[in-house]
Amino acid sequence: MIRRYDTLRSMEKSGITLINRPDAMFVARDKFYSLVKLKNAGIPVPETAVVEDPFEAMRLVMKWKDVVIKPVVGSLGLGSIRAEDPDIVFRVSKSLLSINQPIYIQKYINKPQRDIRIFAVGDRILGGIYRINKSSWKTNVAQGSLTQVITVNQDLEEITLKSMKVLGLDYAGIDIVEDESGDYKILEVNGSPLWGGFYEATKINPAKYIVEHLIKKMKK
Ligand SMILES: Nc1ncnc2c1ncn2[C@@H]1O[C@H](COP(=O)(O)OP(=O)(O)O)[C@@H](O)[C@H]1O
Ligand SMILES: [Mg+2]
CATH class of the missing domain: 3.30.1490.20 (ATP-grasp fold, A domain)
Structure with missing residues (x-):
């Protein structure tokens, strides 16, 4: 992404609509920079x-x-x-x-043997899954986690949409852990999320929603 940053910026300057915007991607790829921004906006993150x-x-x-x-x-x-x-x-x-x-x-947040991945596009939550891993503390699907569809409650919806707004992202995959009291903490906001695991579990294809969102944005 960083190699293409200048090209993407100049495309944007010439009037082409891009999602996610290169500036937002630039922030989101840096886990620390994005957590600082989230924390300053009052969103819970680990120390x-x-x-x-x-x-x-x-x-x-x-x-x-x-x-x-x-x-x-x-x-x-x-x-x-x-x-x-x-x-x-x-x-x-x-x-x-x-x-x-x-x-x-x-x-390290002493989470249950799972974390939560929420997928959102624009101001719409597409869905959420638990990523469950009984043999590793890393719950990425790439680390062998199983998935389970969840109902996204209002708290999760709020922190997801607020985080995307703070980072200026059009779509994102957000990783959230539950701490010992059951409170949520955001680990990272992915601006170029893989969605194989999410799709397999939910049968929701984010591509469709991303394209719809892009068309809507282009018409504005
Ligand atoms: N501070 C933490 N406390 C508990 N688990 C963590 C923590 N940081 C990462 N993990 C676990 O490791 C996984 C990968 O971390 P993450 O920050 O999402 O980086 P990435 O997915 O980009 O490698 C998370 O999904 C989570 O299961
Ligand atoms: Mg992650």
């Missing part, structure tokens, strides 16, 4: 930091007890590690810094 010092990362795991260190730009659960041991966090942090990568560190 999260980007640090450049392995000692700071160690202090955070001692404070939060259980953390996830993930690629700030990434997907499919690939490359994310979970740790409780400050020495592991120290070593991982050192390694990341040696290849000029930021340390994106987040408190």
